[in-house]
Amino acid sequence: MTPPLPRPAIAITGLTKDFALNLRGVKLRAVDNLTLAVPEGQVFGLLGPNGSGKSTTIKIILGLLEPTAGECQVFGVPSGRVDSRLNVGYLPEAPYFYRYLSGTELVRFYGRICGVPKARLAERVREVIDWVGLSAAAHRRVGTYSKGMLQRIGLAQALVHDPRLIILDEPTAGVDPVGSAEISELILKLKTQGKTVLITSHLLAQIEDICDRVAILDRGKLILEGAVPDLVGRQDQQALLVDALPPAELAELQGWLAARGHTLNAVEQPRTRLDQLFLSKVARAPKDGGHS
Numbered sequence: 251m252t253p254p255l256p257r258p259a260i261a262i263t264g265l266t267k268d269f270a271l272n273l274r275g276v277k278l279r280a281v282d283n284l285t286l287a288v289p290e291g292q293v294f295g296l297l298g299p300n301g302s303g304k305s306t307t308i309k310i311i312l313g314l315l316e317p318t319a320g321e322c323q324v325f326g327v328p329s330g331r332v333d334s335r336l337n338v339g340y341l342p343e344a345p346y347f348y349r350y351l352s353g354t355e356l357v358r359f360y361g362r363i364c365g366v367p368k369a370r371l372a373e374r375v376r377e378v379i380d381w382v383g384l385s386a387a388a389h390r391r392v393g394t395y396s397k398g399m400l401q402r403i404g405l406a407q408a409l410v411h412d413p414r415l416i417i418l419d420e421p422t423a424g425v426d427p428v429g430s431a432e433i434s435e436l437i438l439k440l441k442t443q444g445k446t447v448l449i450t451s452h453l454l455a456q457i458e459d460i461c462d463r464v465a466i467l468d469r470g471k472l473i474l475e476g477a478v479p480d481l482v483g484r485q486d487q488q489a490l491l492v493d494a495l496p497p498a499e500l501a502e503l504q505g506w507l508a509a510r511g512h513t514l515n516a517v518e519q520p521r522t523r524l525d526q527l528f529l530s531k532v533a534r535a536p537k538d539g540g541h542s
Contacts, residue, residue: 257289257290258287258288258289258290258323259288259289259290259291259324259325259414259415259446260286260287260288260311260322260323260324260415260446260448261287261288261322261323261326262284262285262286262287262307262311262320262321262322262323263285263320263321263322264283264284264285264319264320264321265281265283265284265285265286265307265310265317265319265320265321265322266279266281266282266283266284266317266318266319266320267279267280267281267303267306267310267315267317267318267470268280268318279470280303280306280470281303281306281307281310281317281470282303282469282470282471283319283320283471284303284307284320284467284470284471284472285320285472286465286472286475288446288448288463289446289462289463290325290414290446291441291444291445291446292441292446292447292462292463293437293438293440293441293446293447293449293460293461293462294446294447294448294449294461294462294463294464294465295449295450295451295457295461295463295464295465295478296308296448296449296450296464296465296467297450297451297454297457297464297465297466297467298466298467298468299468301469302467302468302469302470303467303469303470303471304450304467305343305419305450306470307467308417308419308448308450310322310329311324311329311338311417311448312329312335312338312340312417313329313330313331313332313334313335316330324337324338324415325337325414325415336365337413337414337415338413338414338415338416338417339407339408339409339410339411339413339415339416339417340408340416340417340419341401341404341405341407341408341416341417341418341419341421342404342419343419343420343423343450344423345400345404347392347400347403347404347407348392349391349392349393350391350392350393351391351392352388352389352390352391352392353379353384353387353388353389353390353392353395353403353406354375354376354379354388354389356392356403356407357375357378357379357403357406357407357410358371358372358375360407360410361374361375361407361410361411364410364411365411366410366411374410374412375410376388378406378409378410379403379406381406381409381436381439382402382403382405382406382409382436383402383432384399384402384403384406387399397424397425397429398425398426398429398432398433401421401422401425401429401433402429402432402433402436404421405418405421405433405436409440413445414444414445414446415445415446415447415448416440416445416446416447416448417447417448417449418437418447418448418449418450419449419450420450420451420452421433421437421449421451422434422451422453422456423452430453430456434456434459434460437449437460438460449461457478458478458482461478462477462478463475463476463477463478464476464478464481
């Protein structure tokens, strides 16, 4: 029996969002009757091609847009209410930060906006900057940061008020493979802390590695949702890894299988993934805050 899912951090029911295209009443349906639950304490991937409704859905979760129909709740609070966002951290796809601020000043600024107590603010800012690996660059102006460093300082500002839900929109866009792997590690650490992470990404290998569940949208509709192992696993086949067999023994094995009604569908040499090969060959530089 499949264990019950944790209670949802985000509960979306019958969500629809229309945008008016012109004064004659022509509308574009960006999200079409979406029902979706993001379990608490998991990493959840929201996937889909451009124009599938991902960004619109996120904006409704954040209370930046009102739905045309349906409802969305964050930890049981309607997303249209201000208090629904008290426990939410957000990193947009293309964040704009004040370039003249240092990393410390930037995170402190967002900490004050998010209501971090003054007595706790300085310590909390140091904690999250160290956690994302930017302590050595915290004094530098954000305008001098690389793309990967901007994503990491963006993650720090999303975490400064210790939210229960973190929403990351393409957090590794434009980041090199080493930086992308580091951000993936940070996301998994958030999960170990009991956080819920909603992530959108076009890097499907990354999503497969870090997400517990995924949902795929297309033209505003939910077309697939479930646990990653259930979605990518082939239930009708098994793979057996053995030492390399001589041709005669391989033919004997094929005959043994055929006598029992089974077919040897393929003989393949196991391969490593390209991202794993790349990371194994590229030396990790010390965390000095200088690489993307």
